[in-house]
Amino acid sequence: MMKRLLLKSLWWLLIGGLLMYLLFPFYYALLTSFKSGSALFRVDYLPHAFDVGNYRSIFIEQPFARNIANSTLLALLVVVVSLSLGLSAAFALSRFDFRGRGLLLGALLSVAMLPQVAVLAGLFELIRLLGLYNDLGGLALSYMIFTLPFTVWLLTAFMRDLPVEIEEAAIMDGASPWIRLTHIFLPLLAPALVTSGLLAFIAAWNEFLFALTFTMADTQRTVPVAIAMITGASEHEIPWGQVTAASVVVTLPLIALVLVFQRRLVAGLTAGAVKG
Numbered sequence: 001m002m003k004r005l006l007l008k009s010l011w012w013l014l015i016g017g018l019l020m021y022l023l024f025p026f027y028y029a030l031l032t033s034f035k036s037g038s039a040l041f042r043v044d045y046l047p048h049a050f051d052v053g054n055y056r057s058i059f060i061e062q063p064f065a066r067n068i069a070n071s072t073l074l075a076l077l078v079v080v081v082s083l084s085l086g087l088s089a090a091f092a093l094s095r096f097d098f099r100g101r102g103l104l105l106g107a108l109l110s111v112a113m114l115p116q117v118a119v120l121a122g123l124f125e126l127i128r129l130l131g132l133y134n135d136l137g138g139l140a141l142s143y144m145i146f147t148l149p150f151t152v153w154l155l156t157a158f159m160r161d162l163p164v165e166i167e168e169a170a171i172m173d174g175a176s177p178w179i180r181l182t183h184i185f186l187p188l189l190a191p192a193l194v195t196s197g198l199l200a201f202i203a204a205w206n207e208f209l210f211a212l213t214f215t216m217a218d219t220q221r222t223v224p225v226a227i228a229m230i231t232g233a234s235e236h237e238i239p240w241g242q243v244t245a246a247s248v249v250v251t252l253p254l255i256a257l258v259l260v261f262q263r264r265l266v267a268g269l270t271a272g273a274v275k276g
Helices: 002-032 037-041 053-060 064-095 101-113 116-129 136-160 164-172 177-188 190-206 209-213 223-228 240-260 262-270
Strands: none
Touching (some): 002 240, 053 240, 064 101, 064 136, 116 136, 136 190, 136 209, 190 240, 223 240, 240 262
């Protein structure tokens, strides 16, 4: 009995330590975002005052509301296009047998594994030739290079696990490929769509290198670049209070999305893990 109690205590101690390790940086950033002046450089672990001046400054002194709107619009566009193209591609790759299917899947995965800097120069020339520099359309196009292959690969893996008998019954009833995709597979793939869509949204929301390279105007920048560009009264002064306030603001939507779609996200991540 004593041994069991000790093991349980150690287990909860481990869980508590892990939670503290994961949540403390965000907690300290939240704490710092309410500080100003010399208090920013004082180490405190408990709140002493709540000064919302930093939050007010990022929306008054910076076009931060516009940057949030840019990131939201861009991330939603990436998710919609990635899921639309990825779903149809996954249907073809998982349900139709054709020559080169395995090679195509391998090529998609290889593209997703490439570092961003490896394609930066060529992608810059492509976006410049298309006239999409300093445009959200150019950023959406660049993000697709990485979100689309991952979405196709993930949805293909999920669709392969669906019973073939369901599709065969639909074929016997005269259902076309489009009907099978939209009326049969689409409802069954809800957890996978939520998982891949949420991962694509997070990737587009947090992306920095392409957003820094392919945008120039403050009004066209996304939130990661806007945070990096926040400066104080002088060029070399970094207003840490405003930086942490902006970081907290852009983190909250991701936390809300994960909490809202938590059940479907877990179901999507664990689907196919257990068979039989």
